Amino acid sequence: MALPPGVTETDFVDGLAAMRSAVGSEWVFDQPADLNTYRDFYSVLWGEPEEKMASAAVAPANVEEVQQVVRIANERRIPIYPISTGRNLGYGGSAPVLNGSVVVDLKRMNRIIEVNEANCSCLVEPGVSFFDMYRHLEESGSKLMMSVPDPGWGSLVGNALDSGGGYTAAGYRGHFEAVCGIEAVMADGELLRTGMGALPGSETWQQYRMGIGPCLDGLFRQSTLGVVTKMGFWMFPKPEAYLSASVEVMRFEDLEELVEIANELEYANLFNGMPGFSSPVLTRANPIVMAMVPEPEEMNRLVGETGLAAWSFSPNFYGPEKVIRAQWEYVQSRFAHIPGVRFNETGSLRLPISADEMERIHKPRFGIPSLEIFNVGSRGYGDFNPSDGHIWFSAVIPRSGKGIVEANRVMRRECERLGLNLFMFAPAVTCWTRSFVLFAAVPVYKDERNAHLREAVSEIIGICAEHGWGEYRCPPAFMDSVMDAYSFGDHKLRRVNEQIKDALDPNGILSVGRYGVWPERFRAGRDA
Amino acid sequence: MRLLLASAALVALGCGAVAAQQVARTGPGAEELQAGKRVYAHWCAPCHADVPSLAGTMSLAVKYEGSDIPAALEDRTDLPAPVISVFVRNGVAWMPPFRKTEISDADLAQLNAYLTAPLEDRGAHVPLLAEEMVRMQEGGE
Numbered sequence: 015m016a017l018p019p020g021v022t023e024t025d026f027v028d029g030l031a032a033m034r035s036a037v038g039s040e041w042v043f044d045q046p047a048d049l050n051t052y053r054d055f056y057s058v059l060w061g062e063p064e065e066k067m068a069s070a071a072v073a074p075a076n077v078e079e080v081q082q083v084v085r086i087a088n089e090r091r092i093p094i095y096p097i098s099t100g101r102n103l104g105y106g107g108s109a110p111v112l113n114g115s116v117v118v119d120l121k122r123m124n125r126i127i128e129v130n131e132a133n134c135s136c137l138v139e140p141g142v143s144f145f146d147m148y149r150h151l152e153e154s155g156s157k158l159m160m161s162v163p164d165p166g167w168g169s170l171v172g173n174a175l176d177s178g179g180g181y182t183a184a185g186y187r188g189h190f191e192a193v194c195g196i197e198a199v200m201a202d203g204e205l206l207r208t209g210m211g212a213l214p215g216s217e218t219w220q221q222y223r224m225g226i227g228p229c230l231d232g233l234f235r236q237s238t239l240g241v242v243t244k245m246g247f248w249m250f251p252k253p254e255a256y257l258s259a260s261v262e263v264m265r266f267e268d269l270e271e272l273v274e275i276a277n278e279l280e281y282a283n284l285f286n287g288m289p290g291f292s293s294p295v296l297t298r299a300n301p302i303v304m305a306m307v308p309e310p311e312e313m314n315r316l317v318g319e320t321g322l323a324a325w326s327f328s329p330n331f332y333g334p335e336k337v338i339r340a341q342w343e344y345v346q347s348r349f350a351h352i353p354g355v356r357f358n359e360t361g362s363l364r365l366p367i368s369a370d371e372m373e374r375i376h377k378p379r380f381g382i383p384s385l386e387i388f389n390v391g392s393r394g395y396g397d398f399n400p401s402d403g404h405i406w407f408s409a410v411i412p413r414s415g416k417g418i419v420e421a422n423r424v425m426r427r428e429c430e431r432l433g434l435n436l437f438m439f440a441p442a443v444t445c446w447t448r449s450f451v452l453f454a455a456v457p458v459y460k461d462e463r464n465a466h467l468r469e470a471v472s473e474i475i476g477i478c479a480e481h482g483w484g485e486y487r488c489p490p491a492f493m494d495s496v497m498d499a500y501s502f503g504d505h506k507l508r509r510v511n512e513q514i515k516d517a518l519d520p521n522g523i524l525s526v527g528r529y530g531v532w533p534e535r536f537r538a539g540r541d542a
Numbered sequence: 543m544r545l546l547l548a549s550a551a552l553v554a555l556g557c558g559a560v561a562a563q564q565v566a567r568t569g570p571g572a573e574e575l576q577a578g579k580r581v582y583a584h585w586c587a588p589c590h591a592d593v594p595s596l597a598g599t600m601s602l603a604v605k606y607e608g609s610d611i612p613a614a615l616e617d618r619t620d621l622p623a624p625v626i627s628v629f630v631r632n633g634v635a636w637m638p639p640f641r642k643t644e645i646s647d648a649d650l651a652q653l654n655a656y657l658t659a660p661l662e663d664r665g666a667h668v669p670l671l672a673e674e675m676v677r678m679q680e681g682g683e
Contacts, residue, residue, distance in 0.1 A: 051642070073643045145588075386595065
């Protein structure tokens with residue numbers, strides 16, 4: 015029997031027995047065949063002694079059972095690790111960060127508690143997937159749209175908690191930004207509701223996010239402080255129409271102005287969909303991997319030779335057709351002075367989406383979940399197939415032309431030097447408000463290649479940190495390194511997180527080690 | 543795992559998937575297979591439906607290139623229940639394993655019943671969720 019660290023066999027056996035009483039024996043798993051299904055299938059430590067695996071898993075059906083499980087664990091100091099749908103592939107999947115933790119699998123808590131059409135909001139449990147919500151909305155004839163990430167089997171709650179993103183309108187597509195109201199079981203087993211949920215009888219839990227005093231929602235983002243059992247979201251009313259367009263410029267030197275104007279337009283709410291920034295000439299060989307940005311003269315020569323634009327900005331619009339047409343016209347007017355600028359309408363439709371249109375569209379832009387994204391890696395572009403999975407490297411970079419060029423060059427150069435394959439590379443993803451996030455997908459294998467991959471990624475984390483670029487999210491194997499890079503004030507951010515951790519979870523049982531925050535009793539093992 | 547795959551392939555070559563393809567696939571299919579068909583629609587179809595660009599179908603098309611084994615799982619007649627269970631609980635390539643909180647043992651038994659039933663009993667292919675919802679909306683107008 016694998017024991018959680020710091021727990022005696024007696025306490026563990028006793029704890030599992032108590033959990034069986036709480037949730038039913040068929041929902042406590044401690045046999046190898048079952049625990050095998052909780053492994054992180056894309057782990058960069060797969061099959062190695064350091065792989066992080068569950069010692070058991072427990073699947074409560076409701077909040078009362080979660081409270082019992084947490085109390086049982088807290089009394090015996092058993093580390094537990096909640097997962098929602100467990101599909102955070104590329105960022106840890108359903109495995110814990112601390113090897114030997116007991117996974118609390120919340121998939122059975124799959125109730126859509128409310129979709130409030132008048133308030134344009136919902137309240138859900140963590141086991142609700144984007145597929146579940148979409149079906150519910152369509153079958154109930156809802157006027158609302160849920161922003162979805164690419165893989166639709168994920169949890170609304172889990173994805174938001176890990177700061178996932180989608181493609182829809184601003185304020186909704188950064189999924190944690192759309193959260194309004196959290197219920198969480200704290201380490202002592204008590205229930206906390208944030209915002210207006212703390213006021214008995216309020217009808218405003220999914221309206222006013224802040225409540226009174228410090229806003230505590232952030233305590234639960236990428237955190238170790240509670241088991242989230244309910245979460246509210248603001249939802250986007252389905253628009254009448256959609257329009258996608260592109261502004262293309264023909265010189266290397268035009269990038270800075272392109273980004274500056276685009277930023278101003280977005281911050282002024284003159285388009286609401288997720289904008290794209292790319293380089294047609296540098297993605298001509300592979301549409302999902304931007305090549306190294308060459309020197310200006312060389313890039314301009316390539317543009318002349320191929321006829322492809324140097325850079326593109328792709329605004330997207332949701333709204334009444336008249337309004338978005340006028341917005342697009344205004345957007346064009348702001349770039350008209352750039353020599354050689356080209357404007358294209360790349361797609362438009364009126365909702366509801368027809369069966370024909372459904373086959374052509376990028377579904378997540380319309381809040382429609384699927385698993386289509388997985389074709390990029392299993393047998394997609396590149397010569398590294400078949401791989402066994404992927405991880406993401408995703409650093410926040412400055413939102414400017416200089417940011418795009420520098421991040422591109424540093425990543426391309428360092429990945430080449432380190433022999434690190436990328437099958438998707440975009441230095442300017444814009445899911446999150448006012449941000450550029452560099453996205454690089456790295457293929458993972460279930461063999462000795464992973465040791466090299468770990469070393470290379472760790473080195474890149476350090477190199478990016480030297481440039482002032484920190485990751486917004488990462489797989490468990492790199493959480494300590496990434497948190498380490500946020501080092502201002504002698505790591506004051508981490509130290510304050512540790513103080514909060516020790517105060518709220520004195521026995522150090524919840525999500526130990528997640529995003530580099532360790533409770534006092536395990537802190538010495540941080541670098542292990 | 544490789545042994546299982548190899549034996550599954552041999553079974554398929556022996557029983558002739560080509561003949562199986564000629565069976566008409568219309569209607570809902572046999573009543574006793576509906577529960578398994580729903581499990582398939584929710585958990586398998588998003589990657590394995592009969593759409594060449596989906597990850598699972600794309601991978602299996604490459605794997606069985608040059609053979610008469612169909613790429614879409616719903617068209618396979620060569621997969622014994624234990625083989626399906628091994629893939630569901632262990633995963634393969636990019637497909638992770640499925641937990642009992644997602645596909646229970648009872649669900650898995652129903653899935654196996656569906657994917658091992660004669661093709662004529664399975665009825666029409668399940669639609670992808672988006673397709674199902676669009677059809678529902680268009681049908682309701």
